[in-house]
Amino acid sequence: MAVENLAPRPVDARPVDDISAVIDRLAAATAQGMEAVNQLILSRSDSPVDMVPAVANHLIEAGGKRLRPMLTIAASSLFGGAHGNEVRFAAAVEFMHNATLLHDDVVDESDMRRGRPAARTIWGNQASVLVGDFLLGQAFLMMVESGDLDALGVLSRAAAVIAEGEVFQLAKAGDLATTPADYERIIKAKTATLFEAATEVGAMAGGSDAAARQALAAYGRELGMAFQLVDDVLDYGGARGSLGKNVGDDLREGKMTLPIILALETATEVEREVIAAALGNAGSGDDQLADVVAILAHYDTLGRTMALAERHAEAARLALADIPASPERDILFTVPEFCTSRAY
Amino acid sequence: MAVENLAPRPVDARPVDDISAVIDRLAAATAQGMEAVNQLILSRSDSPVDMVPAVANHLIEAGGKRLRPMLTIAASSLFGGAHGNEVRFAAAVEFMHNATLLHDDVVDESDMRRGRPAARTIWGNQASVLVGDFLLGQAFLMMVESGDLDALGVLSRAAAVIAEGEVFQLAKAGDLATTPADYERIIKAKTATLFEAATEVGAMAGGSDAAARQALAAYGRELGMAFQLVDDVLDYGGARGSLGKNVGDDLREGKMTLPIILALETATEVEREVIAAALGNAGSGDDQLADVVAILAHYDTLGRTMALAERHAEAARLALADIPASPERDILFTVPEFCTSRAY
Numbered sequence: 001m002a003v004e005n006l007a008p009r010p011v012d013a014r015p016v017d018d019i020s021a022v023i024d025r026l027a028a029a030t031a032q033g034m035e036a037v038n039q040l041i042l043s044r045s046d047s048p049v050d051m052v053p054a055v056a057n058h059l060i061e062a063g064g065k066r067l068r069p070m071l072t073i074a075a076s077s078l079f080g081g082a083h084g085n086e087v088r089f090a091a092a093v094e095f096m097h098n099a100t101l102l103h104d105d106v107v108d109e110s111d112m113r114r115g116r117p118a119a120r121t122i123w124g125n126q127a128s129v130l131v132g133d134f135l136l137g138q139a140f141l142m143m144v145e146s147g148d149l150d151a152l153g154v155l156s157r158a159a160a161v162i163a164e165g166e167v168f169q170l171a172k173a174g175d176l177a178t179t180p181a182d183y184e185r186i187i188k189a190k191t192a193t194l195f196e197a198a199t200e201v202g203a204m205a206g207g208s209d210a211a212a213r214q215a216l217a218a219y220g221r222e223l224g225m226a227f228q229l230v231d232d233v234l235d236y237g238g239a240r241g242s243l244g245k246n247v248g249d250d251l252r253e254g255k256m257t258l259p260i261i262l263a264l265e266t267a268t269e270v271e272r273e274v275i276a277a278a279l280g281n282a283g284s285g286d287d288q289l290a291d292v293v294a295i296l297a298h299y300d301t302l303g304r305t306m307a308l309a310e311r312h313a314e315a316a317r318l319a320l321a322d323i324p325a326s327p328e329r330d331i332l333f334t335v336p337e338f339c340t341s342r343a344y
Numbered sequence: 345m346a347v348e349n350l351a352p353r354p355v356d357a358r359p360v361d362d363i364s365a366v367i368d369r370l371a372a373a374t375a376q377g378m379e380a381v382n383q384l385i386l387s388r389s390d391s392p393v394d395m396v397p398a399v400a401n402h403l404i405e406a407g408g409k410r411l412r413p414m415l416t417i418a419a420s421s422l423f424g425g426a427h428g429n430e431v432r433f434a435a436a437v438e439f440m441h442n443a444t445l446l447h448d449d450v451v452d453e454s455d456m457r458r459g460r461p462a463a464r465t466i467w468g469n470q471a472s473v474l475v476g477d478f479l480l481g482q483a484f485l486m487m488v489e490s491g492d493l494d495a496l497g498v499l500s501r502a503a504a505v506i507a508e509g510e511v512f513q514l515a516k517a518g519d520l521a522t523t524p525a526d527y528e529r530i531i532k533a534k535t536a537t538l539f540e541a542a543t544e545v546g547a548m549a550g551g552s553d554a555a556a557r558q559a560l561a562a563y564g565r566e567l568g569m570a571f572q573l574v575d576d577v578l579d580y581g582g583a584r585g586s587l588g589k590n591v592g593d594d595l596r597e598g599k600m601t602l603p604i605i606l607a608l609e610t611a612t613e614v615e616r617e618v619i620a621a622a623l624g625n626a627g628s629g630d631d632q633l634a635d636v637v638a639i640l641a642h643y644d645t646l647g648r649t650m651a652l653a654e655r656h657a658e659a660a661r662l663a664l665a666d667i668p669a670s671p672e673r674d675i676l677f678t679v680p681e682f683c684t685s686r687a688y
Contacts, residue, residue, distance in 0.1 A: 047511075049508050049509075049512040049515065050515070051511050051512075052508060103473050103477060106450070106469065106470070107469075107474060125450065125451075125469070126450070126451040126514050127511060129447050130511045131507070133447060133480070133506075133507035133510075134508055136477070136507075137501070137503030137505075138504050140500035140503065143500075144496045145497075147493060149491060152484075152488050153488045153489075156481055156484035156487075158481075159481030160481030160482050162481075163474050163478035163480075164391055164393050164396060164478055166474045167391075167395050167396050167399075167471060167475060167478065170471060171394070171395045
């Protein structure tokens with residue numbers, strides 16, 4: 001592989017059409033597997049207790065990109081030996097993700113999710129907690145049905161690590177002394193772990209050898225890091241700090257994300273006070289948010305966070321270096337770019 | 345086995361000492377296994393994220409009887425072939441139970457648990473949800489380490505069924521049309537399933553044959569039914585309706601338990617209104633509770649619920665009929681009686 005293929009391309013050189021086409025190509029390449037995954041998701045979120053599919057489908061139908069299960073299917077196809085388990089694994093990964101979202105909404109007291117009212121605002125916190133538990137149980141059951149203890153180990157370890165990471169994030173909420181290392185530990189646990197598990201169990205389902213399994217795990221982990229860094233930049237309006245809807249939630253919830261942590265490192269006393277006053281203050285208004293974003297812009301912390309995201313995206317691409325070329329490998333190669341481009 | 349051994353003994357014939365001795369005998373018989381279980385519980389609830397062991401140990405140290413893991417250990421010892429997995433299974437069962445308690449406190453908005461402030465009142469709902477998720481992940485990880493896919497299937501199915509039962513209970517909260525069959529379905533799912541899993545995986549760890557595994561599953565299931573029926577009677581002050589502390593929570597939360605359901609079946613219009621006014625009303629005072637308990641007493645619904653509990657306790661004992669006699673079998677034989685005696 002030529003080194004120039006691995007270098008991040010200049011932002012302005014990327015036509016937007018190209019970028020949105022990436023996810024379409026991933027969807028096309030995984031269409032057959034994803035049809036089976038979507039059917040499994042539908043049948044396994046059903047229950048004679050009406051409230052279970054009502055809550056689960058409210059979230060599931062809202063969709064999201066189903067990026068994680070597509071990654072599982074794509075990873076399995078690299079090794080040509082898909083035996084059916086990749087469908088179970090992909091559905092289990094998506095169920096774990098949806099369970100996390102339901103619980104996160106309760107934890108963050110969110111009112112919106114995927115552009116719709118959060119389930120908890122319709123059915124209450126109780127239903128969100130319990131249906132999340134149900135989806136987690138179903139995820140493990142699908143993994144058990146695969147008969148693959150190794151893959152079960154990957155996903156159950158991921159479940160514990162994700163929860164641990166979220167607790168750490170909670171413990172650090174509003175803590176002005178949070179370090180970049182703390183932040184890295186949090187996002188690695190709460191986000192990168194599930195991306196890593198998604199691609200790793202995909203590789204396992206495809207029959208990869210140990211080295212390729214490790215490579216796909218690294219790919220997912222680095223992609224997940226980039227994904228979360230970008231998400232945290234988007235919460236301040238993206239790399240250009242364009243304020244609009246769905247911006248400022250992290251600030252109001254007191255989440256210590258990298259743009260804030262980096263700004264606090266060099267901010268003046270007055271700027272620190274502006275940030276501290278807005279942080280974790282559910283009533284922070286647009287003016288306060290604009291003041292904070294101005295500080296982030298002054299220290300270029302959104303840009304510096306994006307630079308780190310680009311480095312992780314690069315590492316994700318590098319992880320695929322020894323995977324034999326194939327159409328699926330080429331698509332996976334472009335996903336990190338799709339991921340970071342969202343913020344520009 | 346002589347039939348008279350299986351007949352429920354008259355209440356007044358049971359000296360209290362005898363009854364509390366049951367749990368001591370169970371504890372003594374399982375002491376060696378439980379020491380390993382307790383160590384495993386301690387090490388697996390640890391984490392570099394301080395809040396995780398803080399929340400977990402707050403609940404775990406409060407103790408409870410650890411009835412479920414003791415049942416797993418006792419069940420495994422019936423078959424003489426304990427291979428170490430019974431310790432993992434028992435710890436996993438207790439973790440699942442504690443995860444459920446942490447989530448239930450959030451769902452029920454409870455302030456107290458095991459005589460201490462509920463974790464959510466100290467660390468917040470968020471930590472309770474997330475540490476519950478962590479314990480669930482650790483439970484599955486311990487099961488994976490056992491290498492026993494069959495037992496993993498039992499526990500992951502149980503996790504989904506328990507959550508489903510709790511959602512059904514939530515959907516039925518305050519619903520005056522709830523039937524005894526609805527109630528049976530709820531408690532079978534939310535409580536009996538974990539008791540059943542506890543004894544079933546215990547039997548599996550001990551190396552039981554299929555018939556004995558089924559017998560132990562039935563024992564756990566019936567014991568669990570009796571346990572929950574008794575709990576629901578205790579929430580109205582026990583079989584004699586003695587009002588005191590920790591009484592009336594179910595009423596205030598709108599939980600449709602059998603004593604209420606049976607009373608509503610035959611209550612007059614005025615009595616229905618008294619019950620309906622108190623049900624799900626967090627501000628229901630002692631007077632309202634006393635009025636409701638008087639209605640339950642009038643229709644003897646606490647007594648009738650206890651009669652059903654006794655029948656399930658009897659069924660639990662019967663399930664052990666074909667298990668070869670042993671000291672452990674004899675102790676398990678007395679546990680259902682311990683369970684029902686709590687309410688007298």
